[in-house]
Amino acid sequence: MKTFLTLAIFCFLTASVFAADTNTDKNSRTGPFILGADISWVPEDEADGAQYFDHGVRKDIFQILHDYKFNYVRLRLFVDPSSSDGYARGRSEAFCDLEHVKAMAKRAKAAGMGILLDIHYSDTWSSPGHQEKPVAWMDYDFTQLTQAVHDFTHRAIFELKTNGTPADMVQIGNEISDGMLFPDGRRSNWDNFAALLKAGIAGAKDADPSVKIVLHHHLGRSNAQMRPWLDNLIKRGVNFDIIGMSCYAQAQEGDWKTNFDDLAKRYPDKGLLVAEYSAQKRYINDLMFNTPDRKGLGTFIWEPTRHRESLFDKNGKNAGGGQASNFTNDLGTNQGARIAPANGAANTNSPEYIGRSFGTNETARAAWRRQRFGGRYDANDLFNLYPQMAKDYADPPVAGQ
Numbered sequence: 001m002k003t004f005l006t007l008a009i010f011c012f013l014t015a016s017v018f019a020a021d022t023n024t025d026k027n028s029r030t031g032p033f034i035l036g037a038d039i040s041w042v043p044e045d046e047a048d049g050a051q052y053f054d055h056g057v058r059k060d061i062f063q064i065l066h067d068y069k070f071n072y073v074r075l076r077l078f079v080d081p082s083s084s085d086g087y088a089r090g091r092s093e094a095f096c097d098l099e100h101v102k103a104m105a106k107r108a109k110a111a112g113m114g115i116l117l118d119i120h121y122s123d124t125w126s127s128p129g130h131q132e133k134p135v136a137w138m139d140y141d142f143t144q145l146t147q148a149v150h151d152f153t154h155r156a157i158f159e160l161k162t163n164g165t166p167a168d169m170v171q172i173g174n175e176i177s178d179g180m181l182f183p184d185g186r187r188s189n190w191d192n193f194a195a196l197l198k199a200g201i202a203g204a205k206d207a208d209p210s211v212k213i214v215l216h217h218h219l220g221r222s223n224a225q226m227r228p229w230l231d232n233l234i235k236r237g238v239n240f241d242i243i244g245m246s247c248y249a250q251a252q253e254g255d256w257k258t259n260f261d262d263l264a265k266r267y268p269d270k271g272l273l274v275a276e277y278s279a280q281k282r283y284i285n286d287l288m289f290n291t292p293d294r295k296g297l298g299t300f301i302w303e304p305t306r307h308r309e310s311l312f313d314k315n316g317k318n319a320g321g322g323q324a325s326n327f328t329n330d331l332g333t334n335q336g337a338r339i340a341p342a343n344g345a346a347n348t349n350s351p352e353y354i355g356r357s358f359g360t361n362e363t364a365r366a367a368w369r370r371q372r373f374g375g376r377y378d379a380n381d382l383f384n385l386y387p388q389m390a391k392d393y394a395d396p397p398v399a400g401q
Contacts, residue, residue, distance in 0.1 A: 017114070017168070017297060018212065018241075018271065027212070027241050027271035027297075033289055033393040034298020035386055036072030036116065037065060038276065041303050041373075043104060044095040049374030050305070052312070054383075061305070062111040068383045069390035072114040074275070074300045075101050076174070077156060078123050079134035086123035086135070090362055098156055105165035116214070116300065117167040118275075119156060119200070120174045121149060121181055128178045128218050128332065131185070142184055142192065146199045149181070153203030161208050170211050171244060171275065172200035175218040177229065187229075194236035201239060213240040216275050219331065220245025221255035223262050230267065242297065243267065244275035247284055248308070249328045249336030257287050264295035274299035278308035279323035279336065281385050289393050305377055308336075312377040319377055 019028040042050070042061055052061045065073075081087040082094035094100070101117070108115055120126040123134045133140075137148050153172070160167050173180045176197075179187040185196045201213050215233065219225045230243065243263055247256055263272055272295045277284050281301070288296035303320075304311040310320030328335045358365035 019294075025293075026269045027295070029271070029294040029297050032071055033285075033296075033390075033395075034072045034114070034273070034300075035070050035285070035390060036074055036114075036298055036300035037070055037304050038074035038076070038118070038300050038302045039065075039305060040074070040076040040096060040104075040118075041305060041307075043100050044093070044369075045305065045373045047093065047095075048370045050377060051375070052305075052377050052379070054379040056378075060107075062107050062113070064379055064383075066111045066113070068379075068386045070113065070386060072116060072168075072298065072300065073104070073108045074116040074118055075104050075108075076118045076120060077101050078120050079152060080123045080136060083123040083135040085132070087125065090360070090365075098159060101156075102159060102163045102165065105160055105163060105167075109165045114168040115160070115165060116169040116171065116275075117156065117160065118171045118174055118216075119153060121152070121196075121200075126173065126180070127175045131173075131176070131178070131180045131182045133181050137181075142195075145181060145184055146195055149196050150199040150203035150206075153200040154207045155203075157204045157207035157211055166208055167211055169214050169242065169273075170204050171214045171216050172197050172204070172240070173216065175216055175246060177218045177225070190232050190236060194233055194238050197233065197238045197240075212242055212271075214242040214244040214273060214275065215240050216244035216246070218246045219335075220247035220259060220274065221250045221335075222331075223255075223259040225331075226259060226263065227266070230263075234267075240270070242271040242273050244273045246276040246302075246335075247274050248276070248278055248323075249326055249330075251327065251329055253327075256284065260287055260291045260296065264292045268293065268295075271295055271297045273297050276300060276302040278302055278304075278320070279326055281309075281382065282389065285389050285393075306373065309382070311380060311382050313380045314375060314377055318380070 017031045019025045019030045051058055052064055054064050076096055078087050078096045081096050087096055088094045105115055122132050137145060140148060157167055179185045179193045180196055185193045187193055204211050217226050217229060250256055260272060272291055274284060274288050277299060285299050288299050307320045309323045310318050312319045324337050326336060
């Protein structure tokens, strides 16, 4: 009976988020607004000894998120993070591989949460200027590369479905503003870029026709950048459901609203999603919730355990160091970058920093990780924004609250 109730709650929270795929209401919000979090760092931090607390009580992080009204998680997936160029190279576990994602998906489902799968078509981080091919795909010709994208996507969506934890949404690439799988899929070759996206979309839909397709641009503040990007993909027949955006900082006040409102009207068959944000939590959620025609589906705070303006404190300070600025002219991925730690080090969350500092000395690297990422994380007052948002965004309003 308990299992049945959990599944029923899960289905209500996820399946009812979107409108039926008919007319211009396609992909409008019909159910709960998504209050999501990308917590993909959690398994490796837990392996390094991280423990999570709320008001002095140790809890599973999914329980903490659930208690504060989060209803979705975003999970990143690399092709082969254990490869020679991979995210987890040299480590004892291949974090962010499909098996780790499936384990996290089990925890998410048990907490009654929906799942957005974020596929990086690489063995490590992909972002606008960094879309390196997986090592195993390096020598593929374009036909083979396209097939590999289809097959890997199909496998991921199929295995999550047979795992009992189907993905509700899937990103075909991470921050693919400049394309994917360089050099073949650079934006300068729109036809190749579109072909790769269509292969991934087909793989996802072949495995689970109900999964929603997200395309992710890194400049949610720039309508001038996003419109030609979307137009070029749409005119090449790339069929997707949701426009995902990173929203860390604006160039000037009003950029996000201008872009959200225009995209909602210009592409009426697409939903909108903030796939990544950190600071200005209430503001960015209010903007997305109030996007015209209920096109704003929700938001995902990026790595709230230990990045930028974190929802957790460590050793009495914000575990992410805080947001450097809410305004920037940077067109890259460091818009409003995280403040450097008090010791003056560079971004110690980055694999580049860790690689430079420890090279092949895995013992020293492991000891540093335990000290840096293990230990106690205490939920801070920023969490209190989310129950209030869940209440304010309820439709209809929650009676008596």
